Amino acid sequence: MGGTKVALRAEHTDGAVREAGFRWPPACGGPVHAAADLDLLTRQVRELCAVAPDELAGVGVAMPATLDAAGVVTAWPNRPGWTGLDLGGALREAFGDAEVVCADDGDLAALAEAHAADRPDLLYLGVGTGVGGGIVLGGRLLPGPSRGSCEIGHLIVDRSGDLCDCGRRGCVQSVASGPAVLRRAGRARGAEVTFPELAQALADGTSWAADAVREGCAALAAAAVGVGELLRPAAVVVGGGFAAALPGFTGTVAAETARLARPGFPTPPVEPARLGGLSSLHGAVLLAKGRSPRN
Structure with a gap:
């Protein structure tokens, strides 16, 4: 998840890979807008994977927002409505029983580049x-x-x-x-x-x-x-x-x-x-x- 765009990648057990992406709507404050963002994200994932979110085996999320130790968003200037959101809880609700793991987007990018090279x-x-x-x-x-x-x-x-x-x-x-x-x-x-x-x-x-x-x-x-x-x-x-x-x-x-x-x-x-x-x-x-x- 970026401040402007979201990139999605689904890797299936049969080796098939699908990618998609979308832009966030204009950012506004308030929890109602965070809920709308999460609804949009869930719908995009469902369309990409052609399955319900709870049929996913695992979900990895790269996030630019600052999270506290409990996984609550403490700051995200590009999406201020997310501040105070229990991100882990919200994503688990969106993706059902799938294991959802979040980490900083820069850290994960470094990890992927080190792995690729x-x-x-x-x-x-x-x-x-x-x-x-x-x-x-x-x-x-x-x-x-x-x-x-x-x-x-x-x-x-x-x-x-x-x-x-x-x-x-x-x-x-x-x-x-x-x-x-x-x-x-x-x-x-x-x-x-x-x-x-x-x-x-x-x-x-x-x-x-x-x-x-x-x-x-x-x-x-x-x-x-x-x-x-x-x-x-x-x-x-x-x-x-x-x-x-x-x-x-x-x-x-x-x-x-x-x-x-x-x-x-x-x-x-x-x-x-x-x-x-x-x-x-x-x-x-x-x-x-x-x-x-x-x-």
């Missing part, structure tokens, strides 16, 4: 409506499910920067997320910019588009280099729907990362996600199959 350690950066991420070190997620998720999108890269959805200034997300890049492009252009307009202008080499994207990539690079100084990951993987849809995005992050290298300490290679913009989805499938993150 058969690599024991990496840093994953996911750029979409927000900026998420995950760290796999020695085959284990850091800091580990029992200690919370890896919130790399909320590392501060500019103390006097723009206001982030979380309420403070200068987080990576406030600079590098899709909406942040579009807002910056709009300020430079002097008019609102849509994603297709940004993509076309970037392909045409238009300065306002290139500068807006480069600034976001520089913030991601600063975060990657900072994590690299602490943990020395073997690679940095860039994914997420926004990044995957802009040709050259990962290359720009790589160039900005290399620019921050210091003598004797080369920066890790920066690579595009092997699973494109669906890393979190594949991580959720791994979770549903019982390959849960290790503490």
